[in-house]
Amino acid sequence: MSTHEYNEPSIVIGTAGHIDHGKSTLVQALTGTDPDRLVEEKRRGITIELGFARLDLPGGASVGIVDVPGHEKFVRQMIAGATGIDAAILVVAADDGIMPQTREHLAVLRLLSVPQIVVALTKCDMVDEEWVEFMSGEIHAALACGPYAEAEIIPVAAREGRGLDELKAALANIVSKQQHAHHGGFLRMPIDRSFTVKGAGTVVTGSLWSGTVASGDTVRVLPSGKKTRVRSVQIHGEGVDAAFSGHRVAMNLADASRNDVRPGDFITALDVPDASDRFDCELTYFDCENASSALESGSTVRVAHGTKEVFGRVLFMDGHAKLKQNEQATAQIRLDEPLCVLRGDRFVIRATTPVRVIGGGRVLAGHPRRRSILSESDKAVLSALACDDVAAAAQAYIEEPNAIRTVADIAGALDVSEAEAARIAKTIVGKNIVAAGSDADLLFATKQTLQRAASKIASTLLKFHATSPNELGMPKAALNHAALPSLNGTRFDAALAVALEKGDVVSMDGVLSHATAGAAAHARAQERADAAFALLEGTLTPPFADGVASSLNCTKSEAYAALGDLEEQGHAVKIDRDLYYDAAVFNKLVEAVRAHIEAKGPSLATDLKDAMGVSRKNAIPVLEALDDRGITKRDGDLRTL
Known part of the structure; x- marks a missing residue:
């Protein structure tokens, strides 16, 4: 079957009413389609599952009809059918009047905020005109205090065809004024039927709540999260290129079995939040x-x-x-x-x-944290959401004290895509709210929150320098854990950036330190480095690390740090963990080794020791360092260049 874009109004109308008041008979009379498709429904004469049909209205519009069960045991199916409908036909039998399921179905329509209904007063061929008038008054009285007080009441005798044109006209009037109840860009469709078609595979049907679906689209099944491809799309049995929110849709899915997609699941776009x-x-x-x-x-x-x-x-x-x-x-x-x-x-x-x-x-x-006691921020967010003001909700969410929000955080709080969350958040950046981080990893917070976090970082470093005066600073991970353990890496980076920009914190030598308290530690470290260099300068027998620590009256870790600083500054060369040489002396040792091997050929360690003029204790580490640097090559007991 060829496909095309289906441009007719995307409106779905549902039935409601007590059992045996003639809902299915009315749908068949209106559409020519019997919505009761099950053998059990035919045998018992009642609707059990949802039925579907297409209704052509005056003026050329076509709508989907969802027929629901009226029996009290099948209210769950009725609610499923009423989900996503844009208007309803409340069916009341003239010979029976308003019954318990009439009231319960009315409650469902009201709670689901179905905006408009038309009352079909059925079986009028079984009562006289006076009774029809009386029953109309009863229905008016029952609806008077609710949202459907202005609902039109149409007397109908479905088997005779009486009142059908008037009912269609009333529905056409509703359709001309009504927009589909659900809005938003997300593709979302609750599945009401799932079955297998021989030669085609798995087919699901439902009322498309929002978004668009087209052949070839990749979609998700929630809550399982399974991804599948849409092979084809139909509306009222007709193949189409694409369907839009409000349409009754059948989708043929590739790579999905009936066990993968069940009634109650949702077909969604890939970026719809999880269940x-x-x-x-x-x-x-x-x-x-x-x-x-x-x-x-x-x-x-x-x-x-x-x-x-x-x-x-x-x-x-x-x-x-x-x-x-x-x-x-x-x-x-x-x-x-x-x-x-x-x-x-x-x-x-x-x-x-x-x-x-x-x-x-x-x-x-849809995705809140577990709570029953609300903070002032929670109340502000929910109040804004209740008014459908997502910008105000985003602002209240970001303004929560000490909160630094990612785009994913905001998307989860507002139930929108991350792209939409970023767009909304950017619109409220201004006097109080700032954006931090890169475009790929945006963060949003109040200026006060970032300033407080930056101050906490600075105060933590002050305490660190007070208790560890000889330490240059803290690694970033340790500072994060000590100062702001509740902030993850990107959130901490945003606060740290403020502290660095203010100049309270400096990054040097791979650690973070307080700008003033850390300066003293850096000065002391430089003093130790200078003193260590005095021990190395010009000598062929420099002290090992423990000797440096003893001479400088410092800890061995501070001696290692001083020797490391000399290496970074280019003043010393690391032979191994415990031995460093003055860089100028090391270069002389290298030249001595080169000259000896070039003159004498492959040489023993003893010969090279004598050539360098160093002790054996120092010679072996130096020769191994030359091997590691590729200056010499060891072959058994001999070394060559």
């Missing part, structure tokens, strides 16, 4: 069966998100003990299994026993 075992949220308690009940902090609930439901524990922030009907609080939900949650996602919670919808809300942070 999380906790999230912070705005949570509303709404028990449509028991208005006098309450939800206590620490309660275990069922958490429905996307097309998956897992168990989790609700923890209200800052000691909030419980929520009563229609109350809202900030909470952290800790999950038994990870979910692919991101900021702005909607979710529903259900009680464990008896199982029923009791609330839901909006994700504020």
Whole structure:
């Protein structure tokens, strides 16, 4: 089948309502497609799994229809179907009226923030006009205090075709004004079906929440993280080059089995954050069966998100003990299994026993640290996220006292890509917030934080010089551990750069020292080096390191440091760890060896010792040093050039 770009409106409409109120019959009458595809559904006459169809509306628009089960045992499937829809058809049978699952489905639509509904008053052929009018009034009254008070009610007799045109017109009116509920650049699609097509392989379907998918794209399956390639894309059974957010999509995946991709998983872009075992949220308690009940902090609930439901524990922030009907609080939900949650996602919670919808809300942070007591910074971040002000959230996150944030940190806090996190952070760099590090490894912090960290580095070095007056300074790793152990390498480097720029700290001889206190140590070290050179200068029998330490009345490590300084300055040559020669004397020794071998040929160590005029104790290390430098070559007992 040839493919093309699918340009029709990307809107998905779901059904909702009590069992046996005619949802599937209505969908078949509207679309010509029977959404009940399972043999068990045909045998029992009820919808068990989600059904899907394409609906053509007046004016030429086409939308996806998701038909959901109405039975109380299949509310989880209903929530999965309602996830990601942009509008709903609430189906109420005229001969039955509003029933328990009607109310529960309405609660789900409200909690998932589905913006608009149309009420289809079905089975109007089974009652008289007076009863239709009465039932319409009952529905109006039931919706009056909620978000759907203005919903249009359309009397329908699906089998006769009565009211279908009016219902389509009402839906077309919604579609003309409605935008897809999910936004953002990330490709994210919760999988509602996964199956194998002979000759093609694994196919998954779902409502594309956000982003774009095209044939040939490499995608990830979350939470497993498996990467796979999209072979082809279909919308309503028609092959397309690309699909966009809001479309009902089928993807044929390469190199993926049904065990790799299951209903409840997500198909995502490669840069979407990993699944999380906790999230912070705005949570509303709404028990449509028991208005006098309450939800206590620490309660275990069922958490429905996307097309998956897992168990989790609700923890209200800052000691909030419980929520009563229609109350809202900030909470952290800790999950038994990870979910692919991101900021702005909607979710529903259900009680464990008896199982029923009791609330839901909006994700504020999909990857928070474990906490139930909030700092002032935490409160500022969550408050900004609740207002969808990511720039303000980033600023509050960076302004947390003593925080130095990487781009990855900011991306995790805001649930955005690292590229987007860097862009947002750069927009707030200014009077108080500064950027540090390289473009490849940017860091963000307040000026005060970096100044405090730099001061801590300087004070640590002052203490070090006070307790170790003869030491030149500290290696960077040791200084990091002593001064700012909570900062990793790049964060410490940012603070160190400020300290170096201020001039409080200097880097010399491979160590870091305080600019003033370290200067004295460097002066003393130079004095020791000068004194050590006086012991080496012009002599053929310089003292070994322990002799230098004894003569200078210093420790052996300080003697090693003095001899090392002389080598770095070019005044001395290291023969081995314990023996150094005046560089000028060493050059004379080399010339003496060269001259002897050129005149006498291959020579014994004894002969070369006499030629150099040194003792045997010094001669052997010197000759071995000449071997190491490639000046001489040893062959048995003889040496040649």
